[in-house]
Amino acid sequence: MIKFAFCYEHDDTLSFVKNEVQNCLRQREIEISVLCCHNACELAQRAHSGCPDILFCDLEQDDATLRSAIMNVKRANNRLICVSTAASHSAHAEDILLEPLYRMPALNRKHLWRYAALAYEKILDEPASFTYYVRPSYLRVPVHEIRYFASEGRRTHIISADCRDTFYQKLDVVEDLMRHKNCRFMRIHKSYLVNASFIAGFSRDYVLLTTGERLRISKYEYYQMLTNQLKSLKNTKLRYHPSYSEW
Missing domain, CATH: 2.40.50.1020 (LytTr DNA-binding domain)
Incomplete structure (x- = not known):
C-alpha cells in the first residue's frame, strides 16, 4: 500500500488536503496509508517508523528545518515524491535534490485531485x-x-x-x-x-x-x-x- 504523508501547520489546511486526496483516490478504488503532521519535528518522528512514498507539504514558506527533514526522508526513501504549492518567490537551490517535486498552482480541489493522481501514477511507474x-x-x-x-x-x-x-x-x-x-x-x-x-x-x-x-x-x-x-x-x-x- 502506498503511504501518503501530509505536513501542514494548520489543522484546517491539513484536513482539507488529506480529505481531498483520499476522496480522489477512493473514487479510483485506491486505498492508501496516511501519515499526518504539522511541522518538521513531527515529520521526522513519524517518518522514522515508516517513510512515506508521497508527501504533500507547504514549501512556499522558506523553512530550512522542514526542507532538512524532507531531505532526511528522501535519503531513507529515494523514491519519495513531494507535492507543494507553487512558491511565490524563486525556487530554493536545494529543491533540485527533492526531485521529483511537483508544484501546484493553487491549493484547491481541482489541483489536489490532479496532482494526487499524477503523484500516484509516478510512484507506480517503472522504467520498462x-x-x-x-x-x-x-x-x-x-x-x-x-x-x-x-x-x-x-x-x-x-x-x-x-x-x-x-x-x-x-x-x-x-x-x-x-x-x-x-x-x-x-x-x-x-x-x-x-x-x-x-x-x-x-x-x-x-x-x-x-x-x-x-x-x-x-x-x-x-x-x-x-x-x-x-x-x-x-x-x-x-x-x-x-x-x-x-x-
Whole structure:
C-alpha cells in the first residue's frame, strides 16, 4: 500500500488536503496509508517508523528545518515524491535534490485531485513500463510495445502492439514521463509522441512506422529535432534500437 504523508501547520489546511486526496483516490478504488503532521519535528518522528512514498507539504514558506527533514526522508526513501504549492518567490537551490517535486498552482480541489493522481501514477511507474488509468483500474503496458501516443484535447490515445486505449492526460505530461523510460520517444507533432523503435523512415512531412502507418510531422522544428535525435541514437545503448532511413 502506498503511504501518503501530509505536513501542514494548520489543522484546517491539513484536513482539507488529506480529505481531498483520499476522496480522489477512493473514487479510483485506491486505498492508501496516511501519515499526518504539522511541522518538521513531527515529520521526522513519524517518518522514522515508516517513510512515506508521497508527501504533500507547504514549501512556499522558506523553512530550512522542514526542507532538512524532507531531505532526511528522501535519503531513507529515494523514491519519495513531494507535492507543494507553487512558491511565490524563486525556487530554493536545494529543491533540485527533492526531485521529483511537483508544484501546484493553487491549493484547491481541482489541483489536489490532479496532482494526487499524477503523484500516484509516478510512484507506480517503472522504467520498462507505462502506467495509466482507465476506470476502474490502472493499466500497465511494456514501453517497448508502445508504438505511439496521439492526443486529442485532454485525452491521449495509446497505440501498442496489442491494443488501442484512451486515458485522460495531456501529451506534455506523458512526454515528460517517457523521458525516463528504457525506450526513446520523440515528439513529431503537437499531437504525436512516437517510439523511435517503430520508426522505419521519415521525410520532411511524415514519419513512416514499421507497421506501415504514416504520421504527419507538423513543423520544421520537429523535423530537425527528429533528425538530430535519431542520429544521436547511434551512439547510445538502448535495448531496442530503431532501424530507420530518410527518404
